[in-house]
Amino acid sequence: MSRLSIDRRRFIGTAAAGTALGLGGGFGAWPSLAAGPDILTKPIPKSAERIPAIGMGTWITFNVGEDKKLRDARTDVLAKFFELGGGMIDSSPMYGSAEEVVGYGLDKLGRTDGLFSATKVWTPSTDHGRGQIDDSFRLWGVKTIDLFQVHNLLNWEDHLQTLRAEKSAGRIRYIGITTSHGMRHGGMEKIMQTEDIDFVQLTYNAVDRNAEARLLPLAAERGIAVICNRPYRRSSLIDHVQSHPLPPWAADAGAGNWPEFLLKFIISHPAVTCAIPATSKVEHMTENMNAMRGQMPDQKMRQRMAEYVGDL
Amino acid sequence: MDRLIPFSPDVYVGMFARYNAATWPASVTAVFLGALILVCVRRGGADAGRTLALIVAAFWIWTGWAFQIGQYSNLNWAADPFGWLFIMQGGLTAFWGTALGRFDVAAGRTRSVEIGIVLLFLALVLHPALTFFMQMPIETAHGFGTAPATTALIAVAALYLVYGRASLWLLTWPVLWSAWDLASAWTMALWRDVPLPALTLFAATYLIAVRVRR
Numbered sequence: 001m002s003r004l005s006i007d008r009r010r011f012i013g014t015a016a017a018g019t020a021l022g023l024g025g026g027f028g029a030w031p032s033l034a035a036g037p038d039i040l041t042k043p044i045p046k047s048a049e050r051i052p053a054i055g056m057g058t059w060i061t062f063n064v065g066e067d068k069k070l071r072d073a074r075t076d077v078l079a080k081f082f083e084l085g086g087g088m089i090d091s092s093p094m095y096g097s098a099e100e101v102v103g104y105g106l107d108k109l110g111r112t113d114g115l116f117s118a119t120k121v122w123t124p125s126t127d128h129g130r131g132q133i134d135d136s137f138r139l140w141g142v143k144t145i146d147l148f149q150v151h152n153l154l155n156w157e158d159h160l161q162t163l164r165a166e167k168s169a170g171r172i173r174y175i176g177i178t179t180s181h182g183m184r185h186g187g188m189e190k191i192m193q194t195e196d197i198d199f200v201q202l203t204y205n206a207v208d209r210n211a212e213a214r215l216l217p218l219a220a221e222r223g224i225a226v227i228c229n230r231p232y233r234r235s236s237l238i239d240h241v242q243s244h245p246l247p248p249w250a251a252d253a254g255a256g257n258w259p260e261f262l263l264k265f266i267i268s269h270p271a272v273t274c275a276i277p278a279t280s281k282v283e284h285m286t287e288n289m290n291a292m293r294g295q296m297p298d299q300k301m302r303q304r305m306a307e308y309v310g311d312l
Numbered sequence: 313m314d315r316l317i318p319f320s321p322d323v324y325v326g327m328f329a330r331y332n333a334a335t336w337p338a339s340v341t342a343v344f345l346g347a348l349i350l351v352c353v354r355r356g357g358a359d360a361g362r363t364l365a366l367i368v369a370a371f372w373i374w375t376g377w378a379f380q381i382g383q384y385s386n387l388n389w390a391a392d393p394f395g396w397l398f399i400m401q402g403g404l405t406a407f408w409g410t411a412l413g414r415f416d417v418a419a420g421r422t423r424s425v426e427i428g429i430v431l432l433f434l435a436l437v438l439h440p441a442l443t444f445f446m447q448m449p450i451e452t453a454h455g456f457g458t459a460p461a462t463t464a465l466i467a468v469a470a471l472y473l474v475y476g477r478a479s480l481w482l483l484t485w486p487v488l489w490s491a492w493d494l495a496s497a498w499t500m501a502l503w504r505d506v507p508l509p510a511l512t513l514f515a516a517t518y519l520i521a522v523r524v525r526r
């Protein structure tokens with residue numbers, strides 16, 4: 001937990017939905033996922049700690065450099081994120097000034113209740129990796145980072161060792177690995193089978209569904225939490241679907257607009273822990289966070305949603 | 313390509329305004345150095361070549377240090393290695409043109425010299441003009457010899473001003489940089505920033521074609 005402790009509401013708020021998502025060998029029955037009275041949270045299998053099913057990415061959107069006006073505008077996005085129950089913020093040293101801008105925002109807001117900080121180590125050099133890890137603590141302005149991931153599996157053997165040592169020292173709470181764009185799934189699968197990791201991050205959305213075949217079932221089987229990046233395929237997917245009307249049955253999936261439609265598709269998968277859409281706009285943040293509320297689609301509905309989006 | 317660009321176009325454009333303000337009056341100094349290039353061209357010969365090489369080297373080193381490493385690295389992890397390559401290009405240009413004395417400025421008004429002067433003029437006015445006509449804030453324009461795109465064009469222009477083809481290898485980095493610069497402007501749909509690297513690539517290709525044929 002960074003800075004302040006995680007909001008207790010998250011641990012109890014949606015117990016019903018969480019229990020229904022209990023993962024064991026395979027996904028079990030696909031329940032009709034009704035989010036609780038508040039927001040949908042999902043358990044991290046290794047600890048049973050619950051986190052909100054929608055987080056926030058920072059690629060491009062938070063890389064605004066020294067521009068004070070833009071930094072303040074992103075702080076407004078951050079404020080809305082926390083106000084609507086957001087938890088995970090994902091960043092990386094690869095994202096230019098994004099970590100620093102998140103740190104600026106957290107500092108300016110002066111409150112980080114519920115923050116689940118997630119960042120990455122991304123370098124071929126083990127020593128440089130150690131420096132990058134230290135830099136992240138400084139840039140975020142936190143004493144503990146909740147999740148440290150090896151970005152794109154780069155030098156993962158050495159970095160996982162470093163991260164394990166940091167985890168034992170109590171500076172990091174969870175460790176994981178990431179990939180995206182459907183790449184390196186073979187390598188990721190091997191690591192998931194052989195290494196003790198808490199999280200994987202991969203690309204999964206209504207049109208990029210490769211992970212469904214092997215990685216998502218494997219994550220469920222091995223008790224690994226799953227973060228889904230590129231939920232909108234960088235804006236190409238959302239821009240494309242938004243030029244079409246929502247299907248009349250979208251309400252049955254609990255979706256009142258396209259962002260909800262696309263995000264609910266992702267977070268209703270039983271193996272998925274959270275999706276991390278990135279945005280630079282407060283109104284988009286509101287739409288994204290609303291996807292954690294209300295009814296969630298069941299398996300049959302998810303299939304229908306994927307087919308509908310695929311046909312557009 | 314878009315995976316290599318970790319910022320939005322407006323953030324990139326805004327960075328130039330901050331860079332120009334932070335380094336003022338470097339852009340004015342650079343224009344004076346540009347005028348000195350014209351004096352070198354009038355004089356011609358080996359000494360003028362040494363001065364020309366030092367001026368071009370100064371542009372590379374300044375842009376590498378102040379822009380790439382000092383400013384751009386905040387937005388893009390690749391800017392540090394870019395910066396060192398700029399500085400290395402500056403060092404090589406200085407070494408080639410002064411220690412080895414391989415930058416002999418052509419005497420008289422040859423067609424090549426005329427093209428070189430036109431290119432220098434375009435390095436000065438093209439980007440501000442495009443910025444003005446596209447109604448973007450003028451303080452975001454790329455300064456002569458203080459921004460990567462103008463520096464690469466000036467480096468190509470300088471090679472039009474010197475004799476022979478012995479120095480053509482110095483085109484390697486300006487060509488590679490301009491290809492990258494063009495691809496990133498294209499990917500960001502930042503049309504204002506397309507003509508300058510495109511012109512540099514065209515001018516470099518034409519120079520190689522003409523000198524190698526000779």
Ligand SMILES: NC(=O)c1ccc[n+]([C@@H]2O[C@H](COP(=O)([O-])OP(=O)(O)OC[C@H]3O[C@@H](n4cnc5c(N)ncnc54)[C@H](OP(=O)(O)O)[C@@H]3O)[C@@H](O)[C@H]2O)c1
Nearest residue numbers: 057058059178180229230231232233234277278279280284
């Ligand atoms: N290998 C890796 O580890 C890896 C790779 C890729 C991504 N990631 C992580 O995953 C995160 C998400 O992926 P991404 O940023 O590539 O793409 P994304 O989240 O799929 O899409 C972001 C884009 O969607 C737009 N958007 C967001 N909410 C919207 C809404 N409600 N309505 C309309 N448009 C909306 C945003 O534009 P506006 O700013 O206008 O809202 C932005 O351009 C990244 O930020 C990063 O943290 C990790």
